[in-house]
Amino acid sequence: MTTPRARFWYLRGVDVFRVLSEREVDRLAERALLRQYARGEVILRPGDPSDLVFVVKEGRAKVSTYSVEGREQILTLLEPGDLFGELALVGEQESAHVEAFEDTLVCALRREDFEQILRAHPEIGLHLIRALAGRLRQAAEEIENLVFRDVPGRLASVLLRLGQAYGVQDPHTGAIRVALRMTHHDLASMIGATRETVTTILARFRGEGITDVEHRLMVILQPDRLQALASGSRRGRARPEEYAPAGLRGPEEAQ
């Protein structure tokens, strides 16, 4: 499974490398490493002086940081096709923890190899730029969430996000089954809250028939109500006009 032949097929399937020729993928496969991690295993830790860039092949990984006291904050979940460890590309040390969130298969490329490919195929650079810009936007949204929304709002917002990413809509009832097992603790770490608060609010959601749990997986029964919760933000009076420049976009010109 970790023969050059196998690696070839693994690389073939990766989006980023779609523009490469057979020949080039072949060459890359020679030099790539495949690694497997069991759920919970650490893939990268901050300060790792690694010169490897990784691509997720199978499974999912979580990127998180820890406070001095050991509180976790999940920054993002990585999907198959996602690239990480890009700081190596840039000569910087990794700054976050990356851990297998499910059993995961990753493909590691040496920095030089990757750079060489990048030089030969600027479109790959564009691809990467696109990916980074996306991640940046995601991060900006996360900041907005933390600042503008209260915990129920943030929770509603992640649930919707998870629903979009891992959800399977029931054609009959319209319910969205989230095919990813997450503990309350995980959810709490995604939204900057405590486990207890998440438990409480989730109980409330359940009580109101907004969500439910089936076979230990979340089910979103009323996405629209979650949506509403996510849009209503936390308290805060409006700033004077000049601070909220006229002509704000968005569907709701509510106020």
Place this chain on the structure above:
Amino acid sequence: MTTPRARFWYLRGVDVFRVLSEREVDRLAERALLRQYARGEVILRPGDPSDLVFVVKEGRAKVSTYSVEGREQILTLLEPGDLFGELALVGEQESAHVEAFEDTLVCALRREDFEQILRAHPEIGLHLIRALAGRLRQAAEEIENLVFRDVPGRLASVLLRLGQAYGVQDPHTGAIRVALRMTHHDLASMIGATRETVTTILARFRGEGITDVEHRLMVILQPDRLQALASGSRRGRARPEEYAPAGLRGPEEAQ
């Protein structure tokens, strides 16, 4: 001042374009636009379908978002040499507001032109990737701050950051004069707090001789104490071991 000649010299000075030949800069100058904005003017707003990529030449700009109620959150301050509007590159709409924080001169390049340059000079792509990776890391730090630190901690942390970016150290007293005028409201918008709270805490800092104000500018008298405040995070008991993987890095193996 906005002749091709002038534009040439403006572009010359931009870091990103250092690898270009005279000839190429020349060509770029033909097609670039120079724009000037007075403090407070809006440069980009969310939803702008612009196909321009910008580079800050002079002055500073702030990138921020607004909640529905009009609360502002400053995502980052842009310096001369910084690139923005990169979402255009990627075919997405801008998602934040960009506003001149001082009188500002920016240089705008059409997407096609920029992409062409990118294709011809993959190193520029790498440069951009580097910049984006840096911004991403910055955003991750901001998230950590919001989640792990209380307001005094976050305030201490921005002040230090501003000190590093715009500070002039007094060789005699060691005090750091921050050469950037920021209102309490601005500071509040950077750390996700209210103006009142910032005022109060700043008063506390002043009372303890940690900071001071001179000619309406912040002066950091005791950077070390700010540092300490920034490192002590908010309440929170330690998580069990497995959640804070052994061998955390960082200079402080304090705990």
Place this chain on the structure above:
DNA sequence: AGCAGGCTGTGATCTATATGACACTCGATG
């Protein structure tokens, strides 16, 4: 089977920080 450890659930406190409502100080502007 049976037990231990991770999850979930719930309540009683406590506190940081938002809210709302003012007064005061400047520096700019007519």
Place this chain on the structure above:
DNA sequence: CATCGAGTGTCATATAGATCACAGCCTGCT
């Protein structure tokens, strides 16, 4: 020079959510 508005300072109050401290439950292991 009078005034006006932006920025600052302060206080009294309310509250979301963290903390602490349990108790019951599955589930996977031995």
